[in-house]
Amino acid sequence: MEPKPKDLNDFLESSVLLEEAQYQEGFRDGCNDGLVSGKEEGREVGLKMGFQVGEELGFYRGCVDVLNSVIQIDPSAFSSRVRKNIEQLGALVNGYPLLEPENERVQEIMENMRLKFRVVSANLGVRLEHEGYRSSSGKEVEDL
Secondary structure, eight states: OOOOHHHHHHHHHHHHHHHHHHHHHHHHHHHHHHHHHHHHHHHHHHHHHHHHHHHHHHHHHHHHHHHHHHHHHOTTSSOHHHHHHHHHHHHHHHTSOTTOTTOTTHHHHHHHHHHHHHHHHHHHTOOOOOTTOOOSOTHHHHHO
């Protein structure tokens, strides 16, 4: 006996509804699992990046402190131009928004700091470089 057309439609409709319900349940489960693993991964990446930024800022702060100590001992140790660049580097380090991790300018500020550090290093005739950050080429320093 052939099923009635209405029975066939009911069967197809219930199959489609079941498939849609399973799809929605799988989607919800996937989103929930993704949120958990995404938060864990985000935390790990954030800790790593925060440590690297702190390490680099500490390196620049230490260099500025040493150079300022030299200036205090012998104010004529560096030219006024070099002293001005050291002062500007110190201002960049002090102005870094440590307590504003979502500040959109952090990358720009860090790049300015790296550039100013290269300027100071080149003016002093030394080749200092933060170990965690490698410049792409020595050409940038030579161009200054």
